[in-house]
Amino acid sequence: MKIAIIGLGHIGGSFSLGIKSVDPSHYFIGYDLNDHHSKTAMKLGLVDELVDFEIATTTADLIVLATPVNIIASQIIDSLDRLKNDAVLIDLGSTKDLFCQTASQHPKRSRYVACHPMAGTENSGPEAAFSALFKHKMMIICDKNKSDTDAVEKVERLFKQLEMHISHMDSKEHDRHIAYVSHLSHISSFALGLTVLEKEKNEKNIFTMAGSGFSSTVRLAKSSPAMWAPIFKQNNSNVLEALSAYIQQLEEFKKVIESDNSDQSFHLMEKANDIRRVLFGIENKS
């Protein structure tokens, strides 16, 4: 089929490369607002042809929105307005509630499937695209019952070809959970980066000692502000709830360290060790 990738960056590019690697029968057309990204995407073979947004949305059998979340909502409407009767529209954005709400009144709502792949790295742009990004990762599909069965089946077939796991969820629940297990991790990393960079102004050699533990916790601070600023804005209330809960846990740590009570800090960390159970689950998904 003809697949249109809107947004030729890390996510959109990896999606097309992944499918190309398992099923070369599809034809990929692509569009990106950024001319440099478009040209790079062509050079790297992420898509077979560059087209404009109108051609992409009127001719494709599957339209994939892989753009920042601040423009997905309007692109959903523009795409649904134009898409062929049996075509399917998906988005791969990190938030879901607003998009499902936006689409809800559209006569073609049922051709839209709201998706969120739990995949991505701290890198961005077409150069960061690679075919294995989605392999063994979780694809969340939201409000599945609002989409036509054939539309859901069509995209799930593709996700399975990519060897992804599939989970279904309510879009509001998605946004609540994702604030905790993804959006908050990013803020904790960004803030850690800022804290140590600020300290570096007075202590030039502070990074001599930084090792793999620091790298691991601060890695997400390399993430793209253009992608994340709209996510925090769009998932505002859930993110603020998660962030407040996080600050409260840190204040608790501060209190027990201040009180010089090793038993209490031991106890807090012992409770946190329960995360082993969760990480075991994540690492053994593949």
Add this chain to the structure above:
Amino acid sequence: MKIAIIGLGHIGGSFSLGIKSVDPSHYFIGYDLNDHHSKTAMKLGLVDELVDFEIATTTADLIVLATPVNIIASQIIDSLDRLKNDAVLIDLGSTKDLFCQTASQHPKRSRYVACHPMAGTENSGPEAAFSALFKHKMMIICDKNKSDTDAVEKVERLFKQLEMHISHMDSKEHDRHIAYVSHLSHISSFALGLTVLEKEKNEKNIFTMAGSGFSSTVRLAKSSPAMWAPIFKQNNSNVLEALSAYIQQLEEFKKVIESDNSDQSFHLMEKANDIRRVLFGIENKS
């Protein structure tokens, strides 16, 4: 030479395995308060012989303290009291100021070299020991001028055999920096783990969506409370300073997200992106 490893866990065991793998001429004697650890260490070949603390410290040419930081200070005194005239004592603890102060009045101070390897994983115990742990990692030596030249040369030769990088630093500076680039990372992870585990009580399926980004930032929450509670206690004032600075950065994020100002959150994250420069340095040390 005869090398005594005191504390047969992840760090002590990896140190002996690393040296064994590059230079099998040494003989390793070992001591651990925990009987089960001792037996496992022998079974895994981490040391060649189990001895008691007194034998270890009176007969070894090099004594390596790889115990939790709350017992290193007294072990430094007990070791210096006993060690042979030309023997050398090192510790591998995560704090350095207290140990250098403790040793400072001892007549044999100059046989002690204060060391901190920037190596370790979230795992602990003798089963977590592996020979490559120290390879290409940074070894910090503190207050080098208080140690005899031959003692420093002796241990630096070993560290170079392990293919480690070596850096020299003042012990107070070490403790200030390490609070930011290691101790704070651990608290940020522990608190992130606690926040999401707490949320899980009401939202059972929250971890369905957790992916590699979350894993990376929360990984250190698996770390041993028995190791970390004494570190936070011992580096109390530096850790509290770093933690307060971190909470302040998070409050700043909260403020800009609350004010719904994407430009400001974009700007904060763009500043944090400068961490790329630092991570590039860490990842290219090897």
